[in-house]
Amino acid sequence: MRVNFTVNGVEQTADDVWEGESLLYVLRERVGLPGSKNACEQGECGSCTVYLDGTPVCACLVAAGQAEGREVRTVEGLADGERLDPIQEAFVECGAVQCGFCTPGLLVQAHDLIERVPEPSDPEIREALAGNLCRCTGYEKILDAVRLAAARKAEAGR
Amino acid sequence: MEFLRPTSWGEALAAKADAPGAVPIAGGTDVMVELNFDKHRPEALLDLNRVGELATWSEEEDGRLRVGAAVPYARIIGELGGRLPGLAMAARTVGSPQIRNRGTVGGNLGAASPAGDSHPPLLAADAEIEVESAARGTRMIPAGEFYTGVKRSALAPDELIRAFHVRPAEGPQQFSKIGTRNAMVIAVCSFGLALHPSDQRIGTGIGSAAPTPRRAFEAEEYAAGELDWAGRSPLDERVARRFGELAARAAAPIDDVRGTAEYRLHALSVMARRTLTWAWKDYLNGGATACA
Ligand SMILES: Cc1cc2nc3c(=O)[nH]c(=O)nc-3n(C[C@H](O)[C@H](O)[C@H](O)COP(=O)(O)OP(=O)(O)OC[C@H]3O[C@@H](n4cnc5c(N)ncnc54)[C@H](O)[C@@H]3O)c2cc1C
Numbered sequence: 108m109r110v111n112f113t114v115n116g117v118e119q120t121a122d123d124v125w126e127g128e129s130l131l132y133v134l135r136e137r138v139g140l141p142g143s144k145n146a147c148e149q150g151e152c153g154s155c156t157v158y159l160d161g162t163p164v165c166a167c168l169v170a171a172g173q174a175e176g177r178e179v180r181t182v183e184g185l186a187d188g189e190r191l192d193p194i195q196e197a198f199v200e201c202g203a204v205q206c207g208f209c210t211p212g213l214l215v216q217a218h219d220l221i222e223r224v225p226e227p228s229d230p231e232i233r234e235a236l237a238g239n240l241c242r243c244t245g246y247e248k249i250l251d252a253v254r255l256a257a258a259r260k261a262e263a264g265r
Numbered sequence: 266m267e268f269l270r271p272t273s274w275g276e277a278l279a280a281k282a283d284a285p286g287a288v289p290i291a292g293g294t295d296v297m298v299e300l301n302f303d304k305h306r307p308e309a310l311l312d313l314n315r316v317g318e319l320a321t322w323s324e325e326e327d328g329r330l331r332v333g334a335a336v337p338y339a340r341i342i343g344e345l346g347g348r349l350p351g352l353a354m355a356a357r358t359v360g361s362p363q364i365r366n367r368g369t370v371g372g373n374l375g376a377a378s379p380a381g382d383s384h385p386p387l388l389a390a391d392a393e394i395e396v397e398s399a400a401r402g403t404r405m406i407p408a409g410e411f412y413t414g415v416k417r418s419a420l421a422p423d424e425l426i427r428a429f430h431v432r433p434a435e436g437p438q439q440f441s442k443i444g445t446r447n448a449m450v451i452a453v454c455s456f457g458l459a460l461h462p463s464d465q466r467i468g469t470g471i472g473s474a475a476p477t478p479r480r481a482f483e484a485e486e487y488a489a490g491e492l493d494w495a496g497r498s499p500l501d502e503r504v505a506r507r508f509g510e511l512a513a514r515a516a517a518p519i520d521d522v523r524g525t526a527e528y529r530l531h532a533l534s535v536m537a538r539r540t541l542t543w544a545w546k547d548y549l550n551g552g553a554t555a556c557a
């Protein structure tokens with residue numbers, strides 16, 4: 108089947124999509140956006156997190172056909188051209204990236220958190236990231252990065 | 266394989282009647298896992314995301330809330346947490362934020378896993394499930410009759426779940442779940458409890474400790490009779506303990522990878538005792554549920 112949807116502001120058409128295929132597969136294999144990672148295909152790891160009509164979801168659990176006519180924003184759509192989003196900058200500065208497999212999903216999920224909750228508490232950060240697994244960093248640097256990005260955002264808003 | 270995209274409830278029912286083997290998909294958090302791992306290949310997927318009314322809820326004339334099958338957990342928590350505190354507590358324990366953004370109570374009912382977290386609070390609050398088929402119209406199924414076996418329900422192959430109906434809490438409600446961490450766990454076992462002060466009754470729901478979610482009738486009757494509803498005197502610890510024992514007695518757990526039967530029975534008695542203790546404390550402090 109054919110699926111038409113918008114990804115990072117650009118209209119996309121994917122052809123020959125199998126009816127049981129996931130949005131994650133379509134993004135990675137048909138639209139050429141391999142940023143969203145496939146690490147479990149069962150909703151457990153969060154590395155495939157994307158925005159679907161503004162809500163973070165696991166792309167591996169959305170059927171491709173369910174994305175028809177909808178807006179998807181992936182990790183590739185966070186930066187403004189060459190300028191990284193503040194959450195991306197903070198991840199780099201804090202050393203929150205090691206192998207990087209979990210990073211795209213964490214960036215989208217953390218981006219959503221600081222959009223919704225201007226100055227998140229530590230328990231709020233932990234709760235928001237509870238569905239994103241990282242096997243490398245031990246999470247401390249990731250928490251640092253989210254705190255830093257949130258603080259900068261709050262500062263800029265003052 | 267086909268991908269069916271009805272845009273109205275009528276179209277969805279017609280599609281299901283034409284292809285009873287079509288698998289409905291709402292949040293996809295159960296269906297897609299099965300597809301990704303090629304556990305089975307249905308003849309068709311029936312996407313319910315375009316049936317707008319399934320993602321809405323309303324207040325009915327009978328005083329109950331009618332909540333569309335495809336309202337995701339995140340919205341149950343955000344929009345109905347105050348009126349359905351037991352269900353909202355359970356919803357907060359489901360998966361992760363991403364799962365709660367997509368997963369629905371209708372999907373939980375459709376999957377009918379004994380471990381589904383919606384079931385204990387729906388049982389405790391006397392919810393009814395509204396199902397419909399093109400051929401036979403609407404049926405209202407009390408939650409207690411909906412679950413018929415492990416991953417089996419009273420839903421017929423040509424039927425779809427439209428909504429559940431439940432009275433807003435008129436007393437404290439609680440939910441308790443055992444798992445290995447706070448997020449992303451299927452319940453080892455769980456327990457839901459609702460006080461119904463106006464008819465001096467208790468509702469319960471046991472999760473993941475029998476082939477189906479079920480109520481603990483004996484425990485309900487025992488506690489309802491022992492509690493001092495009018496005088497609002499504190500809960501006797503012996504009553505709480507006995508309530509826990511009776512709740513565990515209603516279960517029929519098995520040993521599996523998540524826990525042993527013996528552990529589940531013990532955990533259930535503890536959860537039942539604690540939830541009754543918390544709920545009664547809330548009741549003494551003013552009646553409504555403190556934690557929403
Ligand atoms: C990582 C992860 C963690 C999870 N954690 C939990 C947890 O903590 N607690 C828990 O209870 N569950 C958990 N689940 C399971 C799942 O999220 C829930 O069962 C959820 O409620 C399913 O809802 P859904 O809309 O995504 O269902 P779907 O996957 O869309 O559907 C599930 C089933 O219901 C049927 N169905 C859906 N809607 C209807 C309808 N309107 N009428 C008839 N049939 C219908 C489908 O055909 C399918 O059989 C988890 C899943 C994942 C992937």
Ligand code: FES
Binds near residue numbers: 146147152165166167
């Ligand atoms: S790949 Fe989707 S959650 Fe792991």
Ligand code: FES
Binds near residue numbers: 240
């Ligand atoms: S950096 Fe390797 S999994 Fe997180």
